Amino acid sequence: MKHLDTIQKEFKQFFAEGVGKSFGGLKAVDNFSMEIDTGEIVGLIGPNGAGKTTVFNLITGMETPDSGKFYFQRDYITGKPPHVISELGIARTFQNIRLLDYLTVIDNIKIAYHKHISYNLAHASLRLPKFFSVEKEITEKSFGFLELFGIEDSAYELASSLPYGKRRKLEMARALATEASLLLLDEPAAGLNPRETAELTELIRKIRDEFHISIFLIEHDMSLVMNLCERVIVLNFGEIIAHGTPLEVQNNPDVIEAYLGTGKKKNVS
Amino acid sequence: MDNFIFFLTSGLCIGAVYALIALGYTLVYGIIKLINFAHGEFYMVGAYAGFGIYLVLPSGTPAIFAIPLIIISSGIAGIIIAVLTEQIAYKPIRKSGRLAALLTAIGVSFLLQNLASFINKANPLQYSSDKVGSIGEICQRSVSIGGGGIKIIQFVYIPVTLALTLILWYIVMKTNFGRAMRAVSQDPDAAALMGINIDSVIRKTFLLGGLMAGIAGALIGFHSVIEPMMGFMPGLKAFIAAVVGGIGSIPGAVLGGLIIGIVENMVLFCNVPSGYKDVAAFVVLILVLLVRPQGILGRNTREKV
Numbered sequence: 001m002k003h004l005d006t007i008q009k010e011f012k013q014f015f016a017e018g019v020g021k022s023f024g025g026l027k028a029v030d031n032f033s034m035e036i037d038t039g040e041i042v043g044l045i046g047p048n049g050a051g052k053t054t055v056f057n058l059i060t061g062m063e064t065p066d067s068g069k070f071y072f073q074r075d076y077i078t079g080k081p082p083h084v085i086s087e088l089g090i091a092r093t094f095q096n097i098r099l100l101d102y103l104t105v106i107d108n109i110k111i112a113y114h115k116h117i118s119y120n121l122a123h124a125s126l127r128l129p130k131f132f133s134v135e136k137e138i139t140e141k142s143f144g145f146l147e148l149f150g151i152e153d154s155a156y157e158l159a160s161s162l163p164y165g166k167r168r169k170l171e172m173a174r175a176l177a178t179e180a181s182l183l184l185l186d187e188p189a190a191g192l193n194p195r196e197t198a199e200l201t202e203l204i205r206k207i208r209d210e211f212h213i214s215i216f217l218i219e220h221d222m223s224l225v226m227n228l229c230e231r232v233i234v235l236n237f238g239e240i241i242a243h244g245t246p247l248e249v250q251n252n253p254d255v256i257e258a259y260l261g262t263g264k265k266k267n268v269s
Numbered sequence: 270m271d272n273f274i275f276f277l278t279s280g281l282c283i284g285a286v287y288a289l290i291a292l293g294y295t296l297v298y299g300i301i302k303l304i305n306f307a308h309g310e311f312y313m314v315g316a317y318a319g320f321g322i323y324l325v326l327p328s329g330t331p332a333i334f335a336i337p338l339i340i341i342s343s344g345i346a347g348i349i350i351a352v353l354t355e356q357i358a359y360k361p362i363r364k365s366g367r368l369a370a371l372l373t374a375i376g377v378s379f380l381l382q383n384l385a386s387f388i389n390k391a392n393p394l395q396y397s398s399d400k401v402g403s404i405g406e407i408c409q410r411s412v413s414i415g416g417g418g419i420k421i422i423q424f425v426y427i428p429v430t431l432a433l434t435l436i437l438w439y440i441v442m443k444t445n446f447g448r449a450m451r452a453v454s455q456d457p458d459a460a461a462l463m464g465i466n467i468d469s470v471i472r473k474t475f476l477l478g479g480l481m482a483g484i485a486g487a488l489i490g491f492h493s494v495i496e497p498m499m500g501f502m503p504g505l506k507a508f509i510a511a512v513v514g515g516i517g518s519i520p521g522a523v524l525g526g527l528i529i530g531i532v533e534n535m536v537l538f539c540n541v542p543s544g545y546k547d548v549a550a551f552v553v554l555i556l557v558l559l560v561r562p563q564g565i566l567g568r569n570t571r572e573k574v
Contacts (some may be wrong), residue, residue: 027342060462080460091462100452110445110453114462117445131444178464266410 012071013038013184013214014090019068021058028054030238032068035183041208041215043229043246045222047258053095053236056184060092061085072182078251091180093171095187101160105151105170106261108159109142112177123174145173164191166269176207183207185217189224197221201228226250234258274415276534281454282423282528289485289523290507291514293351293478299447299454299517306374309504310381311347311479315486316495317385318346320394323404332407336422339404340429340487348476348481350381355475357421360468378504385497393494408491420492427470429488433481434523440477441519448472454517466562475482502547509554515567524565529553 014036021029026241036042043051057063059070061082062070070078077085078213101109101197116136142168146152154162162170168188189197190203201224209216219225225232226246234249236258242249250256290312297305319339326335358377362369396405412416441447452460453470461467490501506529514525529550536549557564 062462063460082458083466085463086462086464093458100455100459102455103451107448107451111448111463111465114452132515135445136543160320167278174463219567 007171010084012036013073014216015069015071017069017071018061019055019065019070021054021063021065027238029065029115031236031237032240033232034215034233034240034243035215035255036214038181038214039208039212040231041204041217041229043225043232044216044218044235045232045249046235047223050235052235053186055235058094058184058219059085059184059190074089083115086178086180089179089181090184091175091178091182092184093175093186093188095190097171099159099167099171099174102154103156103159105159105162106139106142106144106155108174109145109177110138112179113138113141116179122216124205140176145177148176148207149173154230165196168192172207176211180211183213183215185219187218187220189221192221197224200224204228218269271357272538275334275419276415276538277531278419278537278542279417279423280531280534281427281527282419283533284527285426286488287503287507287510287529288523288526289430289433289481289488290503291510291526292434293482294358294400294451294508295516295518295522296474296478298439298511298547300450300471301359301363301370302360303310303370303374304508305357305378306371306504306508307381308478308482309502309507310385310499311351311354311499311500312486312489312503313385313484313495313497314350314381314518315343315387315483316499317394317428318483319343319487319490320396320495323396324349328400329544330405331536332402332404334405336407336425336491339491340484343490344480345480345481347481347486349479351479351482352472353476355472360471378400378500380498382463382497391497393496395494396491402490410518414464422488422491426433426488429484430523431528433484434519437477438480440517446470446473498558506547506550509550513553513557514565517568518564518566521564521566 012035016032019029019032020027030167032055043268046052049173054063058065061084064079068078069076072085072088072090075088077088094104094128094197100111103111112220117138143152146155151162151166151169151173156167159167159170168191172185172188184237185204189200192200204215205228206219207213217229229246231248233242234252234255235241241254241258242252244252275297286546290308293311294305297303297308313327319342321343322339323335326338354377358373359370396404396408398405398409399404407418408422411420415536441450448574449460449470451463452463452465453467457467485503489499493499507526510525511522513528514521514523533546533549534552537543561567
């Protein structure tokens with residue numbers, strides 16, 4: 001049965017089917033279904049508390065769904081631990097940036113290579129040539145990612161000492177360095193000014209084109225969502241209320257209602 | 270004044286052993302925030318394993334081969350018991366909170382102590398020193414330094430500790446595995462999302478801690494009696510050493526170990542009755558906690574909410 005499912009879903013890179021998750025009595029996500037094709041940029045929007053971040057937590061294995069299924073590149077990934085999902089090629093950033101603050105910037109990137117490194121403790125303690133060649137290679141690759149985001153000058157500073165904008169960039173660089181083919185960005189433009197947001201929009205598009213990956217992002221900044229996303233999914237109270245191109249979604253009455261209210265209720269402001 | 274040199278040397282030697290045990294406390298605490306009270310028992314198991322190897326060795330084995338062999342076997346025994354303890358006792362309750370883990374650690378500690386006394390009928394063991402040139406005899410040889418006799422074997426403690434600390438420091442700071450360890454200790458969730466297998470990192474951390482505790486057991490076993498309760502006091506003092514140096518810090522653990530070793534012996538130097546020796550470590554702990562609660566080399570971290 002599982003095998004049959006796998007064959008059916010192999011046409012899309014990522015597939016969610018009827019996923020649900022409750023916390024106590026609260027349905028955080030209900031009957032969530034969607035798909036992402038290779039190379040697509042898809043946005044996930046919705047009012048605060050709509051369950052957007054929970055969707056990301058479910059996809060990356062930080063939470064286990066109560067019902068439903070996820071497929072990624074022909075694999076059934078529901079309930080797999082986070083490090084396995086990361087190895088399969090899904091990476092994410094966090095709304096409240098979670099860098100490893102007491103590691104240097106370059107080490108934060110090198111962490112992403114952990115799973116690809118082929119030397120072991122014996123190589124390292126005996127300082128065999130393999131250890132040095134592998135370390136040199138990942139240092140070079142890591143610098144490549146830092147350069148892409150323009151933060152190579154801070155490579156040997158502690159991550160905690162970076163200013164906010166660079167921290168956001170470092171977190172994206174780290175996610176990308178895992179060699180993911182699906183990147184989940186949780187509010188990448190939060191706290192950026194309009195000019196920085198415009199830069200970020202270009203950068204995300206560039207990443208997609210250069211690395212041929214898909215991007216699934218949560219964002220409140222509508223300028224970014226409308227400029228960048230090819231499709232937008234709107235979530236409210238854990239349920240998908242609209243799905244379509246940015247323009248379609250913008251004019252959808254349900255969406256306007258979710259964001260602004262109906263006007264029928266008494267509005268205390 | 271002659272006496273001072275004797276007590277200082279003696280303190281450094283025993284401090285080196287405390288440091289080895291303290292490194293294990295500090296590593297495990299750094300990774301899973303667990304105070305592993307069974308760690309002193311890993312040391313006890315190491316001492317017994319070393320003695321077991323000594324019993325099987327042919328009686329004529331030269332000490333130059335026998336001593337390193339015993340040290341290595343104890344290290345391996347330490348690894349086995351530490352990894353087993355982690356897999357059987359700690360891993361299943363990892364998500365149940367720190368108090369549950371702490372109580373389990375105390376339980377494992379009692380279990381191992383009683384298992385050891387059940388198997389050995391609580392007979393204290395000692396390397397036999399009746400024959401000239403036997404391991405026991407060599408371990409009991411002493412030289413006179415500053416008006417007191419120090420066993421020659423104790424001089425091995427400092428280089429062994431130094432070498433292991435340097436290797437450990439190198440692994441943690443320079444290698445891929447060390448990077449993964451540091452990542453897990455800072456943010457396990459983020460580390461997992463970068464593809465790090467947290468279970469494997471924790472297992473290897475226990476492996477390193479067990480190795481060092483086992484070796485410490487072999488060292489002390491050489492000149493002292495081996496008995497089921499031997500891990501209790503050194504384990505406690507090494508824990509104090511780790512806290513004094515700053516728990517989670519590798520240089521801190523070594524520094525703390527040496528401080529506790531030296532202070533303990535300085536108390537004797539000041540003619541305090543030797544029964545009060547053990548109090549010294551606790552006094553140091555209280556003083557350090559009052560002045561610098563994060564430990565001498567500890568990082569000042571606020572609890573995140």
